[in-house]
Amino acid sequence: MTNTKPSLISPASISPGVLSLTLPSSWAVQIESQLSDEEWVLAWLETDLDAQLHFASGVVLVTNRRLLARSGKDETWENWTYRQGLALVRHDHAGVGSLELLDTNLLLSRWRYTLGRDAAAGRLIYHFTQQLGQQLTGELVPLLAQETTCPKCNRVLDAPLLAGQEECAECSRESHTPPSTWTLFRLWRFARPYKGRLFAGFLLTLGSTAATLVPPYLTMPLMDNVLIPYQNGKPIDTDLVRFYLTALLGAALLAWVLGWARTYMLALVSERIGADLRTATYDHLLKLSQAYFGGKRTGDLMARIGSETDRINVFISLHLLDFFTDVLMIGMTIVILVSIDPWLALVTLLPLPIIAWLIHLVRDRLRTGFEKVDRVWAEVTSVLADTIPGMRVVKAFAQEKREAARFRSANDRNLEVNDRVNKVWSLFTPTVTLLTEIGLLVVWVFGIWQISKDEITVGVLTAFLAYISRFYLRLDSMSRMVSFTQKAAAGTKRIFDILDHISSVPEPVNPVHLPVVEGRIELRGVGFRYGTRRVTRDISITIEPGEMIGLVGHSGSGKSTMVNLICRFYDVTEGAILLDGIDIRSLPIVEYRKNIGLVLQEPFLFFGTIAENIAYGKPDAQRDEIVAAARAAHAHEFILRLAHGYDSLVGERGQALSGGERQRISIARALLIDPRILILDEATSSVDTTTEKEIQKALENLVRGRTTIAIAHRLSTLRDANRLIVLDRGSVIETGNHDELMAKEGHYYRLYQAQARNVDIEDDLRRPVLDRKTGEGRE
Amino acid sequence: MIDKASFLLSRNAFGRLVLTGTDGLEYEGVIPVRAFPITSPDCGFSLIDAHGHELVWIERLSDLPAELRIMVEADLAGREFIPEIKQIRDVSSFATPSTWYVETDRGKTTLILQGEEDIRRLTSAALLIADSHGIHFLIRDRGALDHHSRKLLDRFL
16 A cells, blocks of 8 residues: 555545545556546555465455455456445454455355455445445445544544654554664764763874884884894994884883773773663663563573673774774875885785675675574573573473473574584685785785895885784784674674664653543453454443443453553554543553553562562652551551561562462552552452452452452452453453343353352352442442 | 264355254354464364354364365365465565565565564474564475575575
């Protein structure tokens, strides 16, 4: 879908001339020939699959008269005029959407497309249904109060775009552009704050490099003015010797001091760049959506932030510095050589382009090799990150050998990839050395020839050889630079992969601030798709402030997904969620989540004291606030029984707490931030019934006066809910309080009966309470 | 579950499969699925009803009478979609997200690779690539691809 013109809805404003603008260009001409007078296209879907699911393009159109379609190869157009009983429906399965045109008793036609076009299909159905209604009843049936489209993909949106948003969620997901190959230059963003120090480092490098070039220059007069005259019978001029040798020492000392200063200065800067890079990456990582963490392996992320940044750091402080010094030195050497003798300089520099070419040749191969090495390395650490947390399972099933084998095979792959890289790499260095030797040979030959012609002195040749041996030596280390650069570039790319990742839960461009939150949550036609799997569809509920809602359904019915959507861990793929009438996507994420207290099935305690854990959502909480929250959560007493009270350490390596105790700490945590909205995701599922009762008491305090959404597998837990929403396979199938739903004898009734049979005793205890409570509910 | 020898399948006017059991009960909108679509596509089939409950388990399609088998196969062919990449003609960049121009057993197409982690290693030779829309592309044997494709692919592995 490349056209960007918004669709025209009002028939009065449409003329056939608009057609070529709004239709895909490859079809426009053929379509126009099909249309009669006074007929215009309202929506279209370019299908890209045929009946046998081969890639083939076709098109389905909705006009003001009929439905027109042409599939793949055959030249014929099919069409259906509007009549009673027609219906257009879509399904999807494993990435393939199918659009079916049905009669009341017959399948008329079926088209298939890849899910990227699902939005267009939805739009097609929308217009088809609207037109059908209009043709049959004679009046325009507005299906949505107002239709808005994404300016980019022309997709009809279920909710208007937020201010500042230029494209719909579907578009922004696709428009990721790959990061450029010159990734290393992107590090400049992190180097910029240290401009001044970098410049000082540059000057120091210049000075120290110049100082190292003085000694070879001095060999020339030393040879010509001292040694050769002495061989020819002249006595040694001690003053001159002393002068030259002092100069040599001075130059060496100067190079030493300047070299030290520049290395220190630049190491300082690179360390800071590395630290900035690390923190920036972690900061960004924290902002990414839950979906990102679902798809990544912990070991890989840890490797990126830890070792990759360190590698970049070493690269800048060591390798890049060396390389830069080398380039400077080569430049200066060339100037000196040419100034001494241009012809000899020319011959000396002859091997340089050959070596440069060689470096270029190997560069590509090495870069891909090193990228591979990195990926394989991340794989090795991933195996560790996968197994170590699951060690109990590994041991219980006696699969140590298998895990060892898995690690070994990852290691073997690492070896294999490294071996392949090393094959190229090991050939590289000796070749450069060989070229160095050949280069020296060339200089010898040409130098001796020139001396024999009396064009240069022995001193000049000595100086050249002294320069050139250093020169080639540096080329050798510069060639090593290729691999270091590639490694650093690969590392940089992997870090920028994180930095470039746009959160699928983006911050609003023009955020709306809610000063007071009442807690009315409205779900408007909410649908969510995880990959190709549709998890929820078309859920519309309004939850009043202070109301307690219970979500009921089998596992996999979409309860947790709904909670994740309401918390905005993911963004809805269709529809919208509104808080007090405002789309939650236009609220700043942090501000929005501050209003939500979440109690999960598996409470996560961080390493730290109990007090710190309770105050996690409000680090500046006073001690009495923490105690009050713990009291309300019925956690106070057991905390006091611990040896160090509120200062007891918990979390990994900390005090062992039971499931119920941990849960009550997490309830206290939710209580302390005093949220308007409370979400209980199976908060009592992992504990026994006695503990559950205690937790229930704690929850009662928590729920009071807050909009509460509770998920519970045990239906008895939801006795306080004002309303129960029964979900099945991603859709709401029943709503009402316990009594109403029981009276209906529907899905809920069956669920309840099934549980009652299993937990007789618990049920007997609870039923009277449940009946009484729900009777008091607002519905 | 229904005994495998004693059910009938038919296709109704809406194009849906209808299963009739021995007891005469009809299930409309029956869907055949493979249990191991990638690792063992020829073994393990299940007919599930519109609510996702299993009706019949079929070990092998060859166990079925020819007429039923053809019907099941036709339905699978119209719904299963794992294009097999035969050739990678070009990629937009070696950094992800990257657009791949590929030749598959179902014709030419493009796919957007969101990240290297979307390439799943099935065996040492077989790869499963998930594109940004969740379509899975299969490379059955990467050793069997041509040199150019292998070289391009290698940059992502």
